[in-house]
Amino acid sequence: MHTDISPENPNPTDSTESDQRGWTPRLIGSLVTIVLLLEMLAVSYMMISIALPEIAAHYRTTQSAWLLTAFLLVGAVSCPLVGRLADMHGKRRILLGCTLGAALGSLVSALAPTYPILIAGRALTGLLTPCLFLSYSLIRDVYPKRTVPMAVSIATSGMGVITVAAPFLAGWLIDGFGFRSIFWFAVIGLSVLAVLLVLTTDESSVRTHARLDLVGATLLSVGLAGVLVAISFGPKWGWTAPGTLACLVGGALLVGGWLASARLVRDPLIDLRVLRTRSVALTTLGAGACYGAGVVYSLILPLMCMTPAALDLGYGFGVTAKGFAVFQAPFGAATMVGGIAVGLLVPRIRPRQLMTAGLVLETVAALLSAGVHDQKVLLMVFIALFGLGQGLIYASIPNLVIEAVAPQLQATAASIVAVAQSLVSAVVPILAFTILNSHIALVAEGRAFYADLGITLVFLLSAGVAFVGAIAAYALPRKIHALTLDRGSATGPAPSVATAGRG
Incomplete structure (x- = not known):
């Protein structure tokens, strides 16, 4: 790998003046x-x-x-x-x-x-x-x-x-x-x-000077599409239906083919040596868990809050789509506070610690939300707590990626994280609706309303996913080095590292 010198930055190695500039x-x-x-x-x-x-x-x-x-x-x-x-x-x-x-x-x-x-x-x-x-x-x-x-x-x-x-x-x-x-x-x-x-x-x-791996791109893209289609529509088509099995098995085989090709070609779409490093792998797992937990939490909230209280299901405030903004406001505000806090604290506190704290906050907030469904003020407090955790994690992820790999690999490593976020976000809601559809309390005017136990279990699912992410974040190395890869075959030399600016 090597870095081009462009007119916009004729001397990228001399960055002292640039580093000292402010806003x-x-x-x-x-x-x-x-x-x-x-x-x-x-x-x-x-x-x-x-x-x-x-x-x-x-x-x-x-x-x-x-x-x-x-x-x-x-x-x-x-x-x-x-x-x-x-x-x-x-x-x-x-x-x-x-x-x-x-x-x-x-x-x-x-x-x-x-x-x-x-x-x-x-x-x-x-x-x-x-x-x-x-x-x-x-x-x-x-x-x-x-x-x-x-x-x-x-x-x-x-x-x-x-x-x-x-x-x-x-x-x-x-x-x-x-x-x-x-x-x-x-x-x-x-x-x-x-x-x-x-x-x-x-x-x-x-x-980064490399050839575009079109074969790998095709195998991975079509394979992931097949798996996601199967996961998304399996409950509707039936998990044993020919269409579901064809998408799932076919997609898995194509992804397997991509994994094999990535080890053979000179410039693979995703260099698996990047994912094998502990810092990138655990950041990817933590980021996927954060997004998965957040999607489930955000999915269940409007469903719960917009259910009419008159149904006496143990939850529901009967708010409209516009009225639900009252519940979203503390979430959004707390998310911004968490992100800004990371920007202020990163010079003194490691992103690893902030990401762990955010996932722990999400876990606690989801557990508390599982226990209280009919108290508006308390629920808004729990929502804000979850939003604060999301803000800490959202802002920690890019800081961790920036620490973990050299500039030439930034977009590649970040794309790995983004794929994990999308995949987990696709899978976990399917699990949530599987739980909910097993706990239908009544059906009115074609709409299903779920039992209080179903709502509780989905919040617990969110908490469980966040807890897995918290474990991954805590397991991140205390000292992260910036990964660089030698230009060679995918099966060539092992990754080399250069100490990051903040060890």
């Missing part, structure tokens, strides 16, 4: 642009969830889940390929391409005359998913060193803002202009942000 108006503009871009990722997912009933009614479909699954599938399978392209051709360039690709997908959805075309547009919008790791990898490359911990913390935890505003914004757009307005909102927002990204943010000079 400038242009740098602040760059960070605001990146934060807003990542907010669009959260907006895209949340607004679709709120608009699902109207979309299903308009297209007269019962396959609403595809709107979420298509987004998730493309997000998961694109991460490794996007990460490698970013290492080869520049992180800002690929980030810009993903942003414009997502804008095009939103445009297709806004104009879609049929449901399959809407799904195709939604799938293309899944290119927003790699923007998360591309953003903090780019920050690591082009921001002054002293600003990096705070910048990545704000960029990743800034997504908490949208948990407060999205229900109000989505409700206003959908009620006033119809469901297509949320796609037009994305088209306009992403297009403006693409321009701002070019104007405010430098391109990284870090490059």
Whole structure:
């Protein structure tokens, strides 16, 4: 591996002056642009969830889940390929391409005359998913060193803002202009942000010389897609149905083929030596657990809070989608506080410790939520506690990746983490709904309402996933070194390490 020298950074080895620089108006503009871009990722997912009933009614479909699954599938399978392209051709360039690709997908959805075309547009919008790791990898490359911990913390935890505003914004757009307005909102927002990204943010000079592993990309992408389709639709099709088994077994075989090819080719899509290092592997496991626990917790909250109290199920406040924002507000605010805290504390406290603390907070909050379903104030406190944990973890993940690998491997390592986040986020909700569907209390007007025990068990599932992540985070090395890989075959020399700036 080696680093190119670009006109933007003619002497990347002489970084003393750059390291000492602080915040400038242009740098602040760059960070605001990146934060807003990542907010669009959260907006895209949340607004679709709120608009699902109207979309299903308009297209007269019962396959609403595809709107979420298509987004998730493309997000998961694109991460490794996007990460490698970013290492080869520049992180800002690929980030810009993903942003414009997502804008095009939103445009297709806004104009879609049929449901399959809407799904195709939604799938293309899944290119927003790699923007998360591309953003903090780019920050690591082009921001002054002293600003990096705070910048990545704000960029990743800034997504908490949208948990407060999205229900109000989505409700206003959908009620006033119809469901297509949320796609037009994305088209306009992403297009403006693409321009701002070019104007405010430098391109990284870090490059990795390698061939693009198209065979590996095909095997991994199609394999992951097959597994995720099987997991997503297994409960509907039946776990022993031919379609489910074909997707699951076929996908697993293709992923196995990718694993074999990755050991043979000179420049694999994902160098498995990166994943074999303890720091990257445990960070990946902890990040996947964080996202899985968070998805389940966020899934059960609106279901629980929007259930009518008159049903006397032991839970439920009967709030509307807009009214649920009252419960989301403490979550979003606490998430931002946790992220900012990481930016302030990282110079003195290791990201490993902060990530462990965040996962412990999530575990405790989910356990407390499992025990109390009918006390609004207490529940809001528990929600805030969970949000604080999420903020600590979100901001710790990029700091850990930055510590764990050399600049040339930032996007590649971060893409591995992103794949784990997407996969766990796809699997755990299936388990949650399997639990809930085993504890249906009653069905009214075609809607299932679940027994209090089912709600409790799902909160316990969230707590269990978070606890697994806490163990992984605690097991991270106390002293992390930046991994570098010799340029050679995938089966060649063992990884070498260079001591990170903070040992």
